Amino acid sequence: MYQYSEFDKQFVRNRAAQYRDQLERNLAGTLSDDEFRPLRLQNGWYLQRYAPMARISVPYGELSSEQLRVLGTIARDYDKPDAALLAEAQEKQTALGTVPVPGTNRQVGSELKYGYGHFTTRTNVQFNWIPLVKSAEVMELLASVNMHGIQTSGNAIRNITADHLAGIAVDEVADPRPFVEIIRQWAALHPEFVFLPRKFKIAVNGAQEDRAALGWYDIGLQLLRNEAGELGFRVQVGGGMGRTPIIGTVVGQFVPWQQILNYIEACVRVYNQYGRRDNIWKARIKILVKSEGQAYIDKVEEEFRQIVELDGAPHTITQAEYDRIAAQFAPPVLQRQPRDAAAQQVHQIIRADAEADPGYDRWLQRNVLPHRNPELRAVVLSFKRLGQHPGDCTADQFDAAAQLAERFSAGEARVTHEQNLLLPWVHQDDLPELWAAARKLGLARPNIGLITDMIACPGGDFCSLANARSLPIAEAITERFQDLDEEWDIGEIDINFSGCINSCGHHHAGHIGILGVDKDGKEWYQITLGGGDGSRAGGPASPGKIVGPSFAKEEVAGVIEALIDTYRQLRQPAANGRLETFIATLRRVGHEPFKAAANAARFVEKEVA
Missing domain, CATH: 3.90.480.20 (Sulfite Reductase Hemoprotein; domain 2)
Structure with missing residues (x-):
């Protein structure tokens, strides 16, 4: 994994010290909350429904054992409310009426326990109960193991993601991690792109199979080789979820790897100039690319030409720089001691x-x-x-x-x-x-890629943006499918759950997607079918289609069961001798049988606790 330089270490320590000064001035009243807000967001500190939420950056998902232990320390010693915060949370819970204070099972009446981290779909780690007055201590603790919250928030280029098998995949064209690190260092605190029209996310994939969900990103970079064997990138721009799910458009068919920073700069610079700032719902780059089409691509090509010809291609990656970064990702020396x-x-x-x-x-x-x-x-x-x-x-x-x-x-x-x-x-x-x-340890359930291996955001239990709770529904579905034989018989399926339209649970990309919605102040759930993330198991990157009106919370688990029963009735043997997967059956027979089954399952479920 990446070996941090002394510059990296000092940079993060300085940032933690800077944040402590900002926090102390805010607590003393000399830095207003409005002035402090962008500063804490630049370090990953949000104010959520009940308490601050800290989002910790984990570039390309890699964590050392030392870093894992520090995250455990934060969970154990800091992720817990003090008396004042707990009282405030309980008061808010009473006022809201529908969303309980999170605890061990995050249900009303359960013993309130804390000490959790949460892995996100973008390979970051979040904590939901750290009092803001302790946030500087947490920043310094993170800095001691080269961690921070930079690029986890704000309208800037956020943490860069990659395939979790980067550097070890059997189908890899090239290891994407050196390029991710180069892009990360270039993008961190980039003065031109600190205040973009909206947040901006980049993913890089180095394998033949797209395990990084490139089509769903603002910029998706696929490593490939041309006919001459030269390494470069296919560049997709304008993917995204939210209210308007869109798959990114291929803007550059083959960009030489040496020029990828200059090309990304052209893409982001055009967005920074022409992206909308008058409407938050139309500010993402996907809206610009969709509305402008070829005109956006032409502007990018012209901007790229000027960067190369007039500016001298200032961000060209040299072989020496690539080699320097790549050397930090050398495989570990695995020395196995003989057993006595x-x-x-x-x-x-x-x-x-x-x-x-x-x-x-x-x-x-x-x-x-x-x-x-x-x-x-x-x-x-x-x-x-x-x-x-x-x-x-x-x-x-x-x-x-x-x-x-x-x-x-x-x-x-x-x-x-x-x-x-x-x-x-x-x-x-x-x-x-x-x-x-x-x-x-309870970490060996053989369910990877199966129905209980759901993706879910924290939803209304934590997030102030959420319209509905996701976790109790996920728990109800998990409880329904505890029989491992049944789970294996159902086979590969992606169920993704978001508590609101911001799509942190990537519901659009789920074979079955569940979205929490608000109807007259009550929690309801919209079901989509047929989404994909771009991987072989997920199928082509595509948004799912909505199945009729939304469902009440007590109906959702039964609806999912009805969809699974329908699949098991309709599936056929596949070419590999196995049975069709859920997504293969759905795409063969269409949505109508599943839609009918879902609607027939209404009003037959007991209320979810």
């Missing part, structure tokens, strides 16, 4: 126990991925189980993940787009021990 006789005997017992357990074989199929090094595997730790909401990670689980990373994965883990953790450097001979250790 006693250790070998224990290893054989664990292996025999694992191979005799049907759950181990299922785990190998769902949670263990191939690696470009044939001796290694990539292993996904599942954070999706009954009693734990999608993406949540407790303080103890942060610590446990750090231990697993150190023991089995050269001290590295990665946050995935699906809100799990991946161990990228596992020796295949260690798989039985890892399975046994992860199962003991």
Whole structure:
């Protein structure tokens, strides 16, 4: 993983010190809340429904075991409300009436416990209960392990994302991480792009399969080689979700890798000049690209020409600079100590126990991925189980993940787009021990890509923008499909859940998407079918289609069950000898049978607690 330079470390420490000064002036009354707001947002501090929310930047999802332990410390020691904050939250909860104060199960009447982090779809980590007066302490603690909240908020270029298998994928054209890091360093605090018309997100994919969901990003960069074998990027611009889901337009078919920063600058500069600032709902670059079409592309090409010919292409990436950054991503040296006789005997017992357990074989199929090094595997730790909401990670689980990373994965883990953790450097001979250790921790459920491996935002339990709660509905669906045999029979399916139209749960890209909406002050849920994220399992990047009117909260779990039953009745054998997936059946037969089943499931469910 990336090795931080002394400059990187000092930069982050200075930023933490600067933030402490800003916070202290705000608390002393010499810096107003309005003046402080853009400063805290630039460091990832939001004010949410009940308490501040801290969004921590995790570039390309990579976390060291040391960083995981610090995140565990933050969850344990800081992610808890003081008496004043708790009283204020309870007062707000009473006034709202419909959204309870979050706790262990985030339900009314449950014991209030805190100490959670939350993995996001953009591989960041969020905390929801850190008092603002403690925020500077958290910033300094993060800085001690080279972490921060820069590029997690505001109308600027945000944290750059990549495929979670970057650098280890068997289908990789080139490792995207050096380019992501170069773009990140260029974009961080870029003076021209600090106040864009709206937030701006970039993703980079280096593999043949698009596991980075490029079509849904403001700029999606796909590494590829031309007929001459030269490396470059296909550039998509103007993707996005929200109120107007749009798949990005290919603007550059092949941009040489040396020129990619200059080309991105042209794309963003045209947006900065012509993007709307009069209407927040029409301020994203997707609206500009859609409205201007070829005119936007022509402006980008002209701006790029001027950057290259008149300005001298100031951001051209040299081979020396690429080599310098790429060297920071050298694979770890994996030194395996030979087992003595006693250790070998224990290893054989664990292996025999694992191979005799049907759950181990299922785990190998769902949670263990191939690696470009044939001796290694990539292993996904599942954070999706009954009693734990999608993406949540407790303080103890942060610590446990750090231990697993150190023991089995050269001290590295990665946050995935699906809100799990991946161990990228596992020796295949260690798989039985890892399975046994992860199962003991409750992190080995073989459900990756299956129905309980849902994506969900925190929704109305935390977010002040949310129209409805997502977590209790996700819990109800998870409870419905606890039979692992049934879950495996259903097969691969993406269920994505957003609590509001901002689409943090990427509901548009779900095979089944669930969106919380507000109807007369009550929580309702809109269902979409047929979305895709661009991966092989997800299908082509495309927004789902709405299934009729919205559903009451007590109906949603039953509607999902009806959709699954319909699929199981209609599916056919596929070319590979297996049964069709949900998305394949849906695209073959169309939406009507599913729409009819969903509407027939109305009004038959008991109220979700």
